Amino acid sequence: MNEIKIFAPATIANISCGFDVLGCCLESVGDEMIVRKTQDKGIKITKIIGEELPMDIHKNVAGVAALALLRKYSKNLDFGFEIEIYKNIKPGSGIGSSAASAAGVVFALNELLNKPFSKLELVEFARKGEELACGYPIADNVAPAIYGGFTLVKNTDPLRIVELPLLDNLYTTIIHPQIEIKTADARAILPNKIKLGDAVKQWANVGSLVHALHTKDYNLFADSLTDHIVEPYRSKLIPKFEKVKKSALKAGALGGGISGSGPSIFTFSKGNQIAEYVADTIKSIYQKTNFDFNIYISKINPEGIKIISIH
Amino acid sequence: MNEIKIFAPATIANISCGFDVLGCCLESVGDEMIVRKTQDKGIKITKIIGEELPMDIHKNVAGVAALALLRKYSKNLDFGFEIEIYKNIKPGSGIGSSAASAAGVVFALNELLNKPFSKLELVEFARKGEELACGYPIADNVAPAIYGGFTLVKNTDPLRIVELPLLDNLYTTIIHPQIEIKTADARAILPNKIKLGDAVKQWANVGSLVHALHTKDYNLFADSLTDHIVEPYRSKLIPKFEKVKKSALKAGALGGGISGSGPSIFTFSKGNQIAEYVADTIKSIYQKTNFDFNIYISKINPEGIKIISIH
Numbered sequence: 001m002n003e004i005k006i007f008a009p010a011t012i013a014n015i016s017c018g019f020d021v022l023g024c025c026l027e028s029v030g031d032e033m034i035v036r037k038t039q040d041k042g043i044k045i046t047k048i049i050g051e052e053l054p055m056d057i058h059k060n061v062a063g064v065a066a067l068a069l070l071r072k073y074s075k076n077l078d079f080g081f082e083i084e085i086y087k088n089i090k091p092g093s094g095i096g097s098s099a100a101s102a103a104g105v106v107f108a109l110n111e112l113l114n115k116p117f118s119k120l121e122l123v124e125f126a127r128k129g130e131e132l133a134c135g136y137p138i139a140d141n142v143a144p145a146i147y148g149g150f151t152l153v154k155n156t157d158p159l160r161i162v163e164l165p166l167l168d169n170l171y172t173t174i175i176h177p178q179i180e181i182k183t184a185d186a187r188a189i190l191p192n193k194i195k196l197g198d199a200v201k202q203w204a205n206v207g208s209l210v211h212a213l214h215t216k217d218y219n220l221f222a223d224s225l226t227d228h229i230v231e232p233y234r235s236k237l238i239p240k241f242e243k244v245k246k247s248a249l250k251a252g253a254l255g256g257g258i259s260g261s262g263p264s265i266f267t268f269s270k271g272n273q274i275a276e277y278v279a280d281t282i283k284s285i286y287q288k289t290n291f292d293f294n295i296y297i298s299k300i301n302p303e304g305i306k307i308i309s310i311h
Numbered sequence: 312m313n314e315i316k317i318f319a320p321a322t323i324a325n326i327s328c329g330f331d332v333l334g335c336c337l338e339s340v341g342d343e344m345i346v347r348k349t350q351d352k353g354i355k356i357t358k359i360i361g362e363e364l365p366m367d368i369h370k371n372v373a374g375v376a377a378l379a380l381l382r383k384y385s386k387n388l389d390f391g392f393e394i395e396i397y398k399n400i401k402p403g404s405g406i407g408s409s410a411a412s413a414a415g416v417v418f419a420l421n422e423l424l425n426k427p428f429s430k431l432e433l434v435e436f437a438r439k440g441e442e443l444a445c446g447y448p449i450a451d452n453v454a455p456a457i458y459g460g461f462t463l464v465k466n467t468d469p470l471r472i473v474e475l476p477l478l479d480n481l482y483t484t485i486i487h488p489q490i491e492i493k494t495a496d497a498r499a500i501l502p503n504k505i506k507l508g509d510a511v512k513q514w515a516n517v518g519s520l521v522h523a524l525h526t527k528d529y530n531l532f533a534d535s536l537t538d539h540i541v542e543p544y545r546s547k548l549i550p551k552f553e554k555v556k557k558s559a560l561k562a563g564a565l566g567g568g569i570s571g572s573g574p575s576i577f578t579f580s581k582g583n584q585i586a587e588y589v590a591d592t593i594k595s596i597y598q599k600t601n602f603d604f605n606i607y608i609s610k611i612n613p614e615g616i617k618i619i620s621i622h
Contacts (some may be wrong), residue, residue, distance in 0.1 A: 021515040094473070154519040162519050162531070193504040196540070203514035204332040207521045208473050209463040214525040220473070223465070229507070 003036035005308040008104030009301055010089045011096035012172065012266045013140040016257040017205035017224040021153045023096075023128035023144035027171065027301035031100045032308065033062070034084040035108035037205050041080040062128035065102035068128040069109050073116065081109065090294075093176045094264040099141030104128025107146060107234065107305045122146050124159055134183040134261075141260065148304030151214055165262070167221060170300045171275035173253070175244060175282045176264040181237050186261035189233050194260075198228040218254060218270050225255025225268070227266045239291055240265045244282050251281040261306035314347035316619040319415030320612055321400045322407035323483065323577045324451040327536040328516035332464045334407075334455040337483065338612035340392040342411045343397040343619065344373070346419035352559040354378065361398035372440035376413035379439040380420050384427065391418065401494050403494075403604075404487045405575035410452030413440025418457060418616045433457050435470055445572075452571065459615030461524060470557040476524045478532060480613045482586035484564070486555060486593045487575040489603040494546050497572035500544050509539040529565060529581050536566025536579070549574045550602055552597050562592040583608070 009030035015022040023261060031050075038044070043053045045068050057063025062083060089097040103126040104257075106267075110117050126142035143151040143161045150164035168250040209224035211217070235241040235258060245256050248267040256267030267282075268276040277298050286293045320341035328575040342361075349355070354377050356366045370376025373394060386545075394416060399409040409429035421428050428436075437453035452464040454472045461475035483521040522528070546552040546569060556567050559578040565587040567578030578593075580586040586608050597604045 009530065018514065018518065020511045021518065152515065152518045154515050154531075160534070162522050166524060174485040190507060192507060194507050194510055196501060196503060196505050199505055199510040199513065199540070200331045202331065202510065203517040204463065204465050206514040207329065207332065207463045207517045210518045211463065211473050211475060211525070214522070220465075223471075229510070 001112055002311050003034060003311040004108045005032065005034045006104055006108050006311075007306040007308055008100040009145055009305065011099055011141045011144045011261040012174070012184045013096065013226075014230065014258065015209070016227040016231070016255065018152070018207055019227070020138070020140055020228050022150065022206070022209070024150045025144040025148045025301040026095070026296070027225035027299040027303050029089065029095065029296045031088050031104060031190045033101070033104045033108060035105060035112060036082055038080045038082050040078065043070065043080060045085065047084040048087065048224055049085070053085070053087070055092070059132075061133050061302060062096045062105040065126045065129035066105045066109055068125040069106045069117065071119070072125070073113065073247050081112070084087040090176065094179055094181070094258070094260040094262045095174060095176065096141035096145060096260065098130060098133035099126065099145050102126040102307060104143045111307070113186040113311070119146050120159060120161060123161060130142040137269060144304065146304050149300065149302045150208070161283050164210060166259070166300055166302050167213060167216060167218060169271050171272050171299055172279040172300065173248070173267045173269060173275045174259060174264050174280065174296040175286060176294045177239055177286065178188075178294070179239070179263050181261060183261045183265045185235065186234055191233070191236070194229055201226075201228045213262060213281055224244035225257065225309060227257050231257055234258050234262055238259070238265065239289060240285055243285055247281045247285060248278045251278045253278045271278045312423055312620050313349050313621040314345060315419045316343065316345045317415055317419050318617040318619055319344055319411040320434060320456055320616065321454045321607075322356045322410055322452045324407065324571040325569065326520070326539065327538040327542070328513055328520055329463070330538070330541050331449065331451055333461065333520070335461045336394060336455040336459045336612040336615050337406070337607070338483075338610040340398050340400065340406065340607045340609050341387065342415060344412070344415045345395040346416060346418060346423060348423060349393050352388065354381065354391060355393045356396065357393045358395040359398065360396070362402060364396070364398070364402070367422060369413070370443075371412070372409045372532035373412040373416040375443045376437045376440035377416045377420060377501070378437040380417045381429065383432070383436070384424065392423070401487065403491055405492070405569070405571040405573045406458060407452035407486065407571065410437065410456050414456035415438040422618070422621070430457050431470060431472055434472060455615065460611065460613045463521070464546065475521060477586060477611055477613050478524060478527060479527060480582050482580050482581060482583050483609055483611065484559070484586045484589040484593065485570060485577045485578050485607040485609075486597060487549055487576050487605045487607070489605070490550070490574050491539045493503055493572045494572045494612040497545055497548065498543050500548070501541060503541055503545070512537075512539045533565035536568065540569050542568055545569050546574055549576065551596055552576060554596055558592045558596060559589045562589045564589045569606060583610070
């Protein structure tokens with residue numbers, strides 16, 4: 001295998017109740033990447049289409065993640081790699097743009113090297129890219145990108161990822177308002193300390209959400225999608241947040257919240273038809289504003305990164 | 312049916328990571344209660360053996376819970392009830408003494424009335440007794456007493472209980488040091504606000520504990536038994552807490568912590584043999600102190616309150 005083309009999916013982190021620990025993977029929203037072996041040793045980013053991002057491997061999340069992997073590869077390589085990145089996920093959208101690049105490149109390299117690394121190790125490498133992007137080696141987007149489905153970051157040091165089961169007919173509708181919220185700012189707005197009583201409600205919901213995934217209980221899943229901690233702060237940064245959420249629920253969505261650190265708003269629906277109706281509803285709200293926006297509908301992706309072609 | 316004799320089990324609340332929401336039910340530690348119909352209307356407590364507790368139904372948790380149930384019973388009764396309580400669980404031990412009395416009596420009344428109420432309604436009534444005992448209508452002990460196994464109090468208002476699956480071969484070893492910690496004092500020692508970072512670790516553990524129960528993963532279950540929030544404060548009130556916990560883990564226990572608001576310390580083990588070895592280990596630590604103590608070993612009880620006999 002000399003070349004691999006992959007689909008690197010967008011992801012939703014936090015999922016209302018699971019700030020910094022829960023995430024899930026999208027089926028039909030994501031970047032594409034090509035990684036190929038080269039005679040020249042080392043790594044180069046040779047192409048980035050769709051967004052203006054640094055080509056310098058030390059300043060690009062994919063480059064940093066790739067370097068982290070190659071540092072741990074024990075054998076001497078008599079070849080190198082070049083990376084092409086076709087960005088569809090907008091940086092700063094809150095649906096795991098940097099995570100897709102970081103996770104995608106390490107997945108591709110692992111394939112080209114005959115899979116020396118486990119999924120957990122790939123998350124380890126990818127989160128070095130996240131560290132460059134947001135200042136923390138956060139794993140709640142890269143984990144679902146690599147594992148697929150729903151994931152729980154059980155521990156960060158040492159890293160431990162729990163693969164959660166998936167509701168079969170689960171779709172997400174996401175609106176990305178074209179405003180900029182920096183992850184660092186979205187973190188700075190959060191209090192260092194929270195009320196114990198609010199935290200109790202939050203961990204009750206994390207527990208019941210995990211139970212709902214195991215028991216295929218859409219109602220309990222819906223009832224667990226409540227965020228007592230982060231949403232009250234961050235939602236103020238997002239235009240029409242409350243109206244979008246309320247209208248989506250009225251249109252049949254199971255629940256929703258802020259995707260990652262925003263500004264995207266995600267909602268979950270049972271089945272594609274409701275997800276599309278929710279999309280129409282949300283669209284009509286944003287069309288009355290001056291904000292540009294994108295709307296995405298996607299099934300939840302059980303497998304994570306996908307191989308498009310190999311040569 | 313004119314008379315029912317039941318076993319009202321002890322329970323462990325909190326279970327390390329799940330402060331105020333998680334609980335589980337014991338198989339071989341608990342009270343016995345007899346409730347029988349009487350010609351005289353109303354409720355009376357006619358006997359309390361084992362502990363000095365109020366016979367006045369308005370001052371006794373079982374009385375208060377029974378009254379809560381009867382207030383919701385729609386039909387007119389031309390008879391009354393008398394209650395006998397045989398206490399084995401010491402009040403203030405932290406293993407659900409008041410919950411056993413409150414849950415036991417409402418279960419018994421429901422049987423004598425041909426089961427007009429659901430389990431959830433029984434928890435509702437029983438937690439009125441808890442309100443008398445500790446100032447809060449807390450459900451994390453009465454829920455596992457009534458449902459059995461592991462339970463999650465998903466919401467308190469309206470009350471919602473999630474029945475979690477059980478690890479088949481799970482035993483608990485509990486030491487009850489004979490010191491008094493009032494629930495109100497154990498609550499007062501807790502901070503109103505906690506660090507967001509600690510809360511994140513806690514809800515990651517609640518999520519992974521629920522996942523571990525579903526997947527029968529004893530190792531993940533063990534790794535989830537960590538309390539970043541409450542134990543650092545309350546453990547100071549319990550003599551030899553750290554030593555007991557460390558030695559229990561060394562002896563093969565999966566994990567442990569403070570049972571409810573203490574002073575009892577619980578540990579979990581896979582199988583009876585390890586649970587007994589853990590008991591010996593803990594015993595040898597406390598025998599070197601001046602504290603009196605009781606040690607209990609019990610399987611986790613999948614069914615909750617049991618009927619001993621009916622007449």
